[in-house]
Amino acid sequence: MDIFNKNIYSLSVKNYLIFVLLCLIFFSSIKLVSYSTREKKWVEPGLFFEYTLVITADPSLKSAMVNHSKSIVLDHLRKAFNVTPEFLLTFSIVNVSRKGIVREVCWGGVDGISLAVRILGVDQDYFNASLELRFRNLRLVCSRDELIRGEISQALKGLKLEDKEGLLVAGPINYSVVKLVRVSRINHEVIDIGTGARLGEWIFWLHPEDLKRNSTAVLLSRYCLGPCIASVLCLDSRETGNRNYVVGGIIIDKSRAISGCDVKCSIRYGTVYYNLTADEKARIVSLAKRLYPMFRLVDYGNGTVGLLNTTLLNVYEMVGDRKPWKLLIMEKRRYSYNSIGYTYIIEYNGGRYETLPVNWVKMVYEKFYGVLLEAKPVEVRTLGLMFHGRLPGLADFLTLGDDKLVVIKVFPLEPKAVALRLTYTNLNLKVGMIGAPGKVDWKRLITYAIIVVATISIFLANLIKVKGRIR
DSSP: OOHHHHHHHHHHHHHHHHHHHHHHHHHHHHHHHHHIIIIITTOOTTOEEEEEEEEEOOTTSOSBOOOTTHHHHHHHHHHHTOOOOSEEEEEEEEEGGGTTEEEEEEEEEESEEEEEEEEEEEOSSEEEEEEEEEEEEEEEEEOOOHHHHHHHHHHSTTOOOEEETTEEEEEEEEEEEEEEEEEETTTOEEEETTTOOEEEEOOSBOOHHHHTSSEEEEEEEEEESSSEEEEEEEEETTOOOSSOEEETTEEEOGGGEEEEEHHHHHSOOEEEEOSOOHHHHHHHHHHHHHHOTTOEEEEEETTEEEEEOOHHHHHHHHHGGGSSSEEEEEEEEEEETTEEEEEEEEEETTEEEEEOOOSOEEEEEETTTOBEEEEEESSBOOEESSSSSSOOSOTTSSBSTTSEEEEEEEEESSSOEEEEEEEEESSOTTEEOTTSSSEEOHHHHHHHHHHHHHHHHHHHHHHHHHHHHHO
16 A cells, blocks of 8 residues: 555544544434433423322223222211212321221211422432322311320311211311422432431332333332331333323323333242152143243253242342332242242331232333323222322321321222322423424424534534545
């Protein structure tokens, strides 16, 4: 190669290296723009979400289960108020320190329930939010026990209980309960501003890093009533919504939604069988195919077989480094001389919780911002608003000191389901990902265009400069 060709070659290589570098800058800028859009720019003071409790007759739900307290609640309401409300509810006091003793203390009805989530302040590592639970036309009939009366008054501040024809009643009244929380932007851990208690993981939108993965997990609820139990939601981007969602008149296509359920994710890890004969192994294989579709069979050889549910483990390996909780696998019990059962353990705030699908809930999130669109049970049953019942995220909302909780269970009159749905937000949900259902984000698109033009211009300018030198 002569000197002339060598110069052309060296200049061309230099030119191409500059072009590659500019391309890398371009693609990294896309990522930065995307990350900024998804996390920093839209989480700001004044951001507001309103969720409403609705009755739904979803055909995908399983057989109906009507709360056993229904007739008791109706009798109390008709005697005290002569009304039949939209929803029935019960208030119970749970003594956590005494192995979860539950006392049902109030029975009532309400014409509407909503949950308002408002962002109060934002800094680099945290945002502050208020959670306001609103009851429309709340009516309660409570136990006349003086101790219980004092506990209810302590939990439901501002709610006046009166004697009426031998009953202790309150309402009808529009009543609300407010809780202030501080949420880490690093791992979405929720902290009660009033008490400093660590409440778990934020559920009203997903962490920006979760949106970058095909699967993720969210800690929904945890409690200790005798045994300590936690429920974890697993989300898979391949599982979209089963219908279109309407929020404040804006239609969100079901393909823009991602859904998941705690049932699949929170069941135990599995069982390992040892020293099996060929017939025993064949029987376990047959059993796994017929009865345990969420478990997979692992053959370790030498007559050892595992019937394992690795869903949560697989997801945790991808996202566990940015979660406020840890996942462990521990031996639970020996079922027989040649089999050992293993369970998932959630380690959080110094406690250990065995995973169980206590919520039986399906959660649907929007893909771009990661906002919660809907929470509904996978079976028709009661919806526990404050506790581990059927709606996660509001555990410890009403407390009576360190060892007591007020549990509110809500259920419709008919054997149908109740769901919590996002009905209004001031977040612009019309903004969608380029190529995805929804409106194009023109600011983002223009930014990309400017970067592309600048990259090509610099490349061409450098190329012209090289040609000038060759001449």
